Amino acid sequence: xxxxxxxxxxxxxxxxxxxxxxxxxxxxxxxxxxxxxxxxxxxxxxxxxxxxxxxxxxxxxxxxxxxxxxxxxxxxxxxxxxxxxxxxxxxxxxxxxxxxxxxxxxxxxxxxxxxxxxxxxxxxxxxxxxxxxxxxxxxxxxxxxxxxxxxxxxxxxxxxxxxxxxxxxxxxxxxxxxxxxxxxxxxxxxxxxxxxxxxxxxxxxxxxxxxxxxxxxxxxxxxxxxxxxxxxxxxxxxxxxxxxxxxxxxxxxxxxxxxxxxxxxxxxxxxxxxxxxxxxxxxxxxxxxxxxxxxxxxxxx
Numbered sequence: 001x002x003x004x005x006x007x008x009x010x011x012x013x014x015x016x017x018x019x020x021x022x023x024x025x026x027x028x029x030x031x032x033x034x035x036x037x038x039x040x041x042x043x044x045x046x047x048x049x050x051x052x053x054x055x056x057x058x059x060x061x062x063x064x065x066x067x068x069x070x071x072x073x074x075x076x077x078x079x080x081x082x083x084x085x086x087x088x089x090x091x092x093x094x095x096x097x098x099x100x101x102x103x104x105x106x107x108x109x110x111x112x113x114x115x116x117x118x119x120x121x122x123x124x125x126x127x128x129x130x131x132x133x134x135x136x137x138x139x140x141x142x143x144x145x146x147x148x149x150x151x152x153x154x155x156x157x158x159x160x161x162x163x164x165x166x167x168x169x170x171x172x173x174x175x176x177x178x179x180x181x182x183x184x185x186x187x188x189x190x191x192x193x194x195x196x197x198x199x200x201x202x203x204x205x206x207x208x209x210x211x212x213x214x215x216x217x218x219x220x221x222x223x224x225x226x227x228x229x230x231x232x233x234x235x236x237x238x239x240x241x242x243x244x245x246x247x248x249x250x251x252x253x254x255x256x257x258x259x260x261x262x263x264x265x266x267x268x269x270x271x272x273x274x275x276x277x278x279x280x281x282x283x284x285x286x287x288x289x290x291x292x293x294x295x296x297x298x299x300x301x
Contacts, residue, residue, distance in 0.1 A: 001255055004039045007032050029054055033061045041091075041258045043251070044068060047131055052077045055092070056084045064091035066254045069144075070136045070278060071271035078272045085268060093254045093264035094271025096144045100249035103215045104145060106239045107208060110219065111149050117184035117201040119146065122192035125165050133168035134161070135278050135285070139188035142199060143281075144266075144274040149201070152180035154277055159284040162294070164191045174281050215243055 003023045008014035011027040018025030026032045032039065041064045044055045051072050055065045065085075071094050072078040085092035098104055119142045154176055161172030171189040178184075197212035207220040219237045257264040288294070 001040070001259075004037060005032055029057050033057070039063050041065070041255060043095075043254075045095075048073050048136070049131065052080055055081060059084050059088045059090040059092065062088070062090075064254075064258045066093045066095055066251070067268070067271070068095040069097070069271065069274070070132070070140050071268065071275050073132075075272065075276055075279065078268070078275055082268045082272065091254075091258050091261065091264060092268050093257065094266045094268055094274075095250065096141065096266050096271065096274065097246050097250055098141045098145055098212060099148070099266050100244075100246040100253060101212050101215060102241045102244050102246075102249075103210045103212060103217050106217050106241045107210055108149075110206075110208060110239070112203050112206070113180075114149055114201045114203045115182050117146055117149075117182070117186075117199065119184065119186045119199045120196050121187070122189045122194060122196040124193065124195060125170075125191045130166045130168060133282065134170050134172055134188045134190050135281050136275075138190060139172065139174070139186055139281070140274055140278045142186055142188070143277050144270065145199065146176075146184050146186075147273060147277065148270070150178050150180060150182050150184075152178040152182065154280070155179050157277075157280050157284045158288075159281050160288050161285040169282075169285060172281070172285060174284070176277075176281075215241055217241060 003021055005023055006014050006018045006021070006025045007027070007029055008017070008025070009027060011025070014025035014027060024035075024037065026035075042058050044051060044058070044065050044067045046054050046068075048068075048070055051067055055067050058065050067081065072081060081092070084090075121138050121142055123138060156177040157174065159172060159174040161169035164170040170191045172187070174186040176184045176186070195213070199210045199212070201208055205222040209218045209220075210216070217239050219239060221235050221237065222233060253265050
């Protein structure tokens with residue numbers, strides 16, 4: 001496949017990127033479609049509120065789409081995206097990047113019965129993505145991973161969050177319980193002084209630690225052979241991880257699904273599932289804020 005076109009409402013930026021990569025540039029999807037140039041697949045990386053309008057128009061024109069996370073600003077719009085994809089028989093993938101992190105891929109075969117997760121995703125503040133809160137901006141990555149690992153309905157959510165430097169919640173902590181009995185604690189912040197992306201979980205006779213940034217996995221097992229450990233009853237192993245840029249892996253996977261006309265690794269249904277839980281977290285934060293009068297809190301600029 002080749003890069004057929006760049007589309008950006010900022011036409012000067014579109015022209016600059018088009019020249020950089022030797023391809024055509026357009027100011028809108030309608031302009032792209034009107035030229036009738038051959039486009040088989042598109043990456044939809046527009047603001048979340050525009051996902052439905054942009055992705056739907058592309059799918060209606062016969063283009064397969066990779067839609068960035070979160071899938072949509074509401075479940076109603078997410079469901080409409082699923083309907084459009086089914087109606088036009090398009091390959092449509094949700095852009096949950098961490099699914100393609102080599103550390104996550106190396107961990108997936110090790111899953112047996114996860115019972116407790118501790119997850120941290122901390123970033124320094126940037127003006128990017130301030131149209132959504134930290135749940136839909138950052139935490140949704142980890143919600144998707146934990147949901148795929150646990151594979152059990154969510155039973156209860158307790159959450160607290162605060163706006164710090166924006167008009168949206170910038171830092172949040174969530175406790176989630178699943179029907180399986182598994183419990184997960186999530187912390188997400190976009191106002192941290194450091195960048196941390198780690199997920200740790202316990203399952204019978206094992207503790208597994210994932211460092212997303214380092215693409216690293218450590219497995220601590222009880223009563224199994226492995227690398228030497230200070231405690232003779234515990235062995236430490238480090239599964240083989242082939243380093244790869246997750247974005248590149250995601251795009252390769254999407255294009256492979258397009259070529260084979262097969263279901264993508266992260267179908268829209270998975271994106272919808274993560275969005276539903278994320279919106280439940282947002283609702284729980286709002287409910288907690290009302291309960292403790294945080295809804296009246298004003299953050300100074």
